[in-house]
Amino acid sequence: MDVIESLKLNIQKAFSALGVEVSLNDIVIEHSKDAAHGDYATNAAMKNCRLLKMPPVAVANALIEKLDRNGIEKIEIAGPGFINFFMKNDSLQPIVKKIINEGESFGKGEKKNFKVNVEFVSANPTGDLHVGHARGAAIGDSICRIMEFAGYDITREYYINDAGNQIDHLAESILARYKELLGIPAEVPEDGYHGQDIIYVAQKIIDEVGDSLLNQDNPIPFLKERGMELELDKIREDLKTFRVHFDVFSSELKVRSNGAVEKELEFLKDHIYEEDTAKVLRTTDFLDDKDRVIVKSNGDYTYFMPDIVYHVNKMSRGFDQLVDVLGADHHGYINRMKSALMMHGYKAEALEIELIQMVRFIKDGVEMKASKRTGDSITLREICEDVGVDAMRYFFAMRAASAHMDFDMNLALEQSSNNPVYYAQYAHARLCSILEQGKDIALDKEASKLEKPSEMALLKFLANFPNVVNDAAKERAPYKITNYIHELAGLIHEFYTECRVIDRDNIDVSSSRLALCKASEQVMKNALNLIGVNAPEHM
RNA sequence: GCGCCCGUAACUCAGCUGGAUAGAGUACCUUCCUCCUAAGAAGGGAGUCGGACGUUCGAAUCGCCUCGGGCGCGCCA
Numbered sequence: 001m002d003v004i005e006s007l008k009l010n011i012q013k014a015f016s017a018l019g020v021e022v023s024l025n026d027i028v029i030e031h032s033k034d035a036a037h038g039d040y041a042t043n044a045a046m047k048n049c050r051l052l053k054m055p056p057v058a059v060a061n062a063l064i065e066k067l068d069r070n071g072i073e074k075i076e077i078a079g080p081g082f083i084n085f086f087m088k089n090d091s092l093q094p095i096v097k098k099i100i101n102e103g104e105s106f107g108k109g110e111k112k113n114f115k116v117n118v119e120f121v122s123a124n125p126t127g128d129l130h131v132g133h134a135r136g137a138a139i140g141d142s143i144c145r146i147m148e149f150a151g152y153d154i155t156r157e158y159y160i161n162d163a164g165n166q167i168d169h170l171a172e173s174i175l176a177r178y179k180e181l182l183g184i185p186a187e188v189p190e191d192g193y194h195g196q197d198i199i200y201v202a203q204k205i206i207d208e209v210g211d212s213l214l215n216q217d218n219p220i221p222f223l224k225e226r227g228m229e230l231e232l233d234k235i236r237e238d239l240k241t242f243r244v245h246f247d248v249f250s251s252e253l254k255v256r257s258n259g260a261v262e263k264e265l266e267f268l269k270d271h272i273y274e275e276d277t278a279k280v281l282r283t284t285d286f287l288d289d290k291d292r293v294i295v296k297s298n299g300d301y302t303y304f305m306p307d308i309v310y311h312v313n314k315m316s317r318g319f320d321q322l323v324d325v326l327g328a329d330h331h332g333y334i335n336r337m338k339s340a341l342m343m344h345g346y347k348a349e350a351l352e353i354e355l356i357q358m359v360r361f362i363k364d365g366v367e368m369k370a371s372k373r374t375g376d377s378i379t380l381r382e383i384c385e386d387v388g389v390d391a392m393r394y395f396f397a398m399r400a401a402s403a404h405m406d407f408d409m410n411l412a413l414e415q416s417s418n419n420p421v422y423y424a425q426y427a428h429a430r431l432c433s434i435l436e437q438g439k440d441i442a443l444d445k446e447a448s449k450l451e452k453p454s455e456m457a458l459l460k461f462l463a464n465f466p467n468v469v470n471d472a473a474k475e476r477a478p479y480k481i482t483n484y485i486h487e488l489a490g491l492i493h494e495f496y497t498e499c500r501v502i503d504r505d506n507i508d509v510s511s512s513r514l515a516l517c518k519a520s521e522q523v524m525k526n527a528l529n530l531i532g533v534n535a536p537e538h539m
Numbered sequence: 540g541c542g543c544c545c546g547u548a549a550c551u552c553a554g555c556u557g558g559a560u561a562g563a564g565u566a567c568c569u570u571c572c573u574c575c576u577a578a579g580a581a582g583g584g585a586g587u588c589g590g591a592c593g594u595u596c597g598a599a600u601c602g603c604c605u606c607g608g609g610c611g612c613g614c615c616a
Contacts, residue, residue, distance in 0.1 A: 298614080333611095335542095403545070425578085434575050501575060
């Protein structure tokens with residue numbers, strides 16, 4: 001059991017001895033920010049003073065009379081009623097052994113037997129992934145890594161909107177480029193795609209089938225299918241570079257096949273009314289503030305209709321929860337989709353939507369507008385080449401998804417050494433270097449010689465990693481991992497500065513410190529992996 | 540007009556299930572490499588936590604109001 005858990009139990013028992021039962025969840029142990037406040041502190045006395053009908057400080061005094069002093073050096077009452085714990089060194093040292101033994105599993109949560117489907121990116125296969133997709137990809141993938149590590153059963157899913165008319169526009173655009181490349185005058189339609197990648201696709205098709213399409217009455221169906229495949233291939237390639245993989249690619253066409261939409265309409269009929277000749281879904285019966293048209297007067301479906309089918313399809317595959325990672329401009333969509341699922345008897349919580357706020361890319365003080373249509377968008381590929389995948393992923397994982405963010409291109413492009421990702425990676429590389437040089441010295445897994453402030457601070461922080469993982473998973477908040485990484489790097493650098501690790505005249509201490517290096521290196525690597533950033537051994 | 544997100548140091552942002560002196564990076568100013576990676580460390584200046592009221596032992600954090608910025612509110616996708 002870790003130190004924090006045992007402190008909680010200790011306090012709970014003390015409350016019992018005073019005749020009050022307090023839930024473990026109501027006892028909060030926090031790391032003291034200031035060393036003068038000890039190693040750990042609790043506000044339990046203040047929080048529960050009403051139960052005992054005594055002033056906070058009196059409760060604190062009564063509590064500490066009842067506390068078990070095992071492993072505790074000193075207990076103090078401070079301020080308005082905080083109880084500060086000063087731990088004995090040997091109650092903090094055992095974490096080193098635990099980390100080294102568990103290795104890359106340290107921090108993993110228990111299997112939760114809870115299946116979650118996370119859908120993210122889902123960019124239309126009509127052009128290269130651009131930089132606007134990057135944040136969603138980085139955060140979506142990090143959420144998956146963190147939740148998986150915390151013990152959830154995760155399926156990563158990409159939804160391909162291959163049924164809409166954007167695929168027609170794609171085919172027409174490719175056809176125009178195809179003709180151009182063959183020397184036949186043609187123009188990309190106004191509402192088509194004007195990006196460079198379309199020319200690439202057209203060339204690829206020429207390589208495959210030559211000019212044979214010119215003789216066909218209607219080459220559009222072929223171009224739709226082949227063009228989409230080629231676009232998807234590029235997207236998969238870019239995602240791979242970005243260290244993102246998907247378990248499932250779902251096709252809208254497939255989801256809609258076999259009359260699935262008609263069946264869904266039939267299922268929903270009690271919630272549908274007609275207005276003129278359109279069909280409207282009464283989502284206001286649930287969470288929405290407005291009813292939604294699902295079948296237009298002309299008989300076409302609105303985009304909402306197949307999306308309902310898709311979400312019901314996902315639920316029917318046995319997931320306990322769906323998570324959609326969407327751009328913040330989709331927030332109006334949350335309640336209508338939840339409402340539709342509730343018509344199927346699912347709880348509102350069955351679907352959670354993670355909104356990703358817009359990123360502004362600033363270069364030379366001017367915002368760069370990324371547009372797929374105009375062709376002058378910045379692609380994910382080129383920015384990864386310039387900035388590097390590590391920096392991109394770290395940067396995006398650094399901020400809460402809900403926060404608007406500015407991406408300073410100049411900083412990212414010109415001064416990569418200023419990027420905080422290097423601070424963390426450098427800490428890792430330093431440790432690796434020391435471990436390499438001290439590899440002939442046996443590690444003292446008991447870490448019995450650790451006592452310096454920077455050593456003890458590091459120990460406490462390492463021990464907290466599993467809690468941080470759990471919290472980040474529960475909140476679907478990768479930035480909490482990134483914050484942890486940053487702070488851990490700081491503690492490692494402080495330790496490095498204060499404590500000379502390899503000292504051939506003092507092998508005992510070296511041995512303990514090397515074990516601490518190993519444990520710190522392991523936790524740093526585990527944490528970086530959760531946000532998809534490499535932990536280099538040399539820099 | 541209605542709804543969602545945001546407003547914290549010069550800049551970019553943490554901190555928000557209420558807790559001790561509000562933090563980090565960048566930028567600026569001092570120090571520190573005969574010694575395991577100076578892509579580092581130590582220290583300094585920098586704040587009416589947008590504003591007002593309320594809830595209470597205690598509010599950056601919760602509630603209401605208000606101001607400012609972004610985004611939604613289609614028989615578009």
